[in-house]
Amino acid sequence: MPGMISFALLWSMVMSVGHVHAFTLIPGPHCLSKRCADLPLGQIGRSKIPFQRPRGRWSDGPKRFSSLNMNLFGSETITTKKGDRAYIVGADIKRNRYKTLESSWEVDDSLDELQRLCETAGLVVLGREFQSMQNPSPSTFIGAGKVEALAKTVKTLEIDVVVFDDELSPAQGRNIQTILGEDVRVLDRTMLILQIFAQRARTREAKLQVQAAQMKYMMPRLQYFMTEGAGMEARGGGGGGGKNLKGMGESQIEADKRLFRKQLQNVEKEMEEVKQQREVYRTKRRERDNLPIIAIVGYTNAGKSTMLNKLCGSEEVYADDLLFATLDPTTRKLRLPGGKEVLVSDTVGFIQKLPTKLVSSFRATLEEIEDASLILHVVDAASPLAQQQIWSVQNIIEELMLEDTPQILVLNKMDACDKEKIESPAWLRIHERVIPECTVATSAKSGDGLAELLDIVEEALLQLSVMIECLLPYSASDLLAEIHKVGTIIQEDFQESGTRVVAYVPPSLRNKLEKYSTTGTR
Ligand SMILES: Nc1nc2c(ncn2[C@@H]2O[C@H](COP(=O)(O)OP(=O)(O)OP(=O)(O)O)[C@@H](O)[C@H]2O)c(=O)[nH]1
Ligand SMILES: [Mg+2]
CATH class of the missing domain: 3.30.70 (Alpha-Beta Plaits)
Structure with missing residues (x-):
């Protein structure tokens, strides 16, 4: 993943030059954690998207490809319709790369989340199933027999869209599509998230970012069409060179490829222009204000935007009981109790199984985190999956090489959660292992705990x-x-x-x- 490597390198360079580690902390981060650890328990407790799905399908051959190519990537067309009948499919993979001892998501929990994502995209989920397996099948992800059975279910329930909970390789996607038939659309989690992002993007930059992410997601899939995507590897079929391309002239394929590359280049060029404008703005802002930036980071739907609104006394940032309500970073000025001013930045929510290359497409949001002196990691403490979500966010923070930025863990939605559970030793242990700094409990909805949060922010900034x-x-x-x-x-x-x-x-x-x-x- 060369893109990711260069991004990571860039990131580490930025981090190694102007960040907190270049300076002496007074009196040092340990003091901060100690002090917060001493806070009394109580009300304030202690404590990384769709390609626009072609109007055709993965199994669509070249007959459609050259005509699809024109509007696949550039359009804002949503590939699933509101009200489409959906069926979701997962796999309990023993060697899941996302699974660690502490952060394991049960397959049903992950499917619950996928269902919410489907609903966010306007789909009606009519059923689900999963298969336990050691490793996913390279040709059909779940077993080929299981896909055959799925085809029957899909027919009986008159399903329009089948959504897989893990990213499918081009070959898997195509093979599954072939077995399920032309009338069903096959999506994976990444495509679904991209689709939601496409629905939500408001600014020119967010739209460009979604478009670029979609095209990058599409690239290997198109490549597959053009080279070996003919067949049914699962059935021993398939033929190099691509039956997909039968009947399609060499020059047409080359023209399609060129067109695609050109489109991607155009999008990237436009993004570069927007990026430069933003860079100028950021530099000016830095020179003008020199205010510390506090980034609000966390799992999607944790209450980040509600918190920004409450802290900054505005209702301007869209907050809703939806996954990925926020896509564009928003920054507001805030006066701390002692009179100092800071900039508070709301960011796009994270979600488990989010491919890092996809996260890195959202550079604008990430750059706000990169500039941050302090991260407020907001958690929906009322969620039964709060601990897994903390770990998922932490993993993404680490993948982005931001783990050295001081963090405050904000246990939000305290009004809706079981306080005894939150204050239990098991919970506290989790935080001690994940978070280097300290924890505070809040309700962004009622405002409880926000004054204490600001005190802690003020003290943390002083210590930094x-x-x-x-x-x-x-x-x-x-x-x-x-x-x-x-x-x-x-x-x-x-x-x-x-x-x-x-x-x-x-x-x-x-x-x-x-x-x-x-x-x-x-
Ligand atoms: N009960 C309760 N609900 C809250 C609290 N904070 C936020 N919510 C609700 O949680 C939902 C999500 O809030 P948002 O502020 O949009 O969450 P977010 O983290 O910005 O979500 P994304 O932008 O989708 O990542 C909304 O329905 C809020 O009203 C809280 O402290 N208590
Ligand atoms: Mg939000």
């Missing part, structure tokens, strides 16, 4: 600050004003040659003050 001692000439009054705005003044004397200041400031401001330093950083 660095102490400076400098002599600022009177001509640098703008810098003095900035120290007042974002820092904590310890001492301030007006001398003949300028203002002598001792203060705690965010690391970014320390860099600007370096040339006026009298002692350097302590």
Whole structure:
């Protein structure tokens, strides 16, 4: 996955230059966790998308391909219709790469979530099944016999769409489609998520991101059509060179390929332009405000947007009982109780089994997290799967190499949850192993716990600050004003040659003050 590697590299470079580890923490992260660990239990407890499905199907041959090609990728067409009858299929894979001892999702829980995703996309789920297996079948994902049985069920229930809970390879998708027949559409979790993203995308950038993700998802599948996608490997059939392509001239195939590549290039070029504009905006914002960024991160539907709205006294960010209600990052200014200002950023929700390459398509959102001084990891504590969700988010944070950004675990929806369970030793142990910092309980809906959360944020930022001692000439009054705005003044004397200041400031401001330093950083 070369794209991912370069993304990861880029990420690690960014992280290794201007982040918290380049600076001395005062008094250090351990203090933070200790202090929060001492907070009393009580109300405030302690504690990584569809391709637009072709109008044809995976089994559609080249007859349709060249005509499909024109509108497959560029359009906003939703490939499933509201009210389509759906059937969902999972597999309990013993060697699941997403499964670890602590984070295992039961297959039924995962299918429950898939059902919610289907409903979010407007599908009506009429049934489900799963197969327990050591490894998925390379040709049909679940066993070929199981797919044959599925074909009968699909007919009986008059199913329009079959959704698999795991990403299907091009060969698996095509083979399953062949067995189920032309009247059924076959989707996988990734395609479904992409489809929901396509429905939700509002800004030009979000739309471009979804489009690029869809095209990248499509690429190997088209490649498969064009090379070996003829057949039924499961039945020993198949033929290299692609029966799919029979009757289709060589030049037509090449034209299709070229067209596809061109479309992808266009989208990427447009994204690059948007990215550059955003970069200019971000740099300006950084220079102008120099405010610390707090990123709200968490599983989808955890209450992140509700929290941003409540914290910032706005109702502007769309929050709803839906998966992936938020796609575009939103940043708001917030004044902390001590008077300091910060920027709070709402982000796209995470979900288990989300391919990292898909997460990385949503760079805009991720860049806000990349800039963050602090991550608020918001959890729907009322969900019976809260612990698995914490782990899934944590895994994505690690895949994005952001695990070193300090985190506060925010157990949200306390109004709806069993407090005894949350405060049980097993729960606390989970947090201690996952979260390096501290935990706070909140209800974004009622506002309970948010004052305490802000106190903790304020203290965390202070601990992430660095102490400076400098002599600022009177001509640098703008810098003095900035120290007042974002820092904590310890001492301030007006001398003949300028203002002598001792203060705690965010690391970014320390860099600007370096040339006026009298002692350097302590
Ligand atoms: N009972 C209760 N419900 C909450 C609380 N916070 C949020 N909700 C509800 O949870 C649902 C999801 O809230 P959102 O704020 O949209 O969640 P999100 O994390 O932004 O979700 P995505 O953008 O989809 O990732 C909404 O119906 C909210 O009203 C809370 O503290 N208590
Ligand atoms: Mg949201």
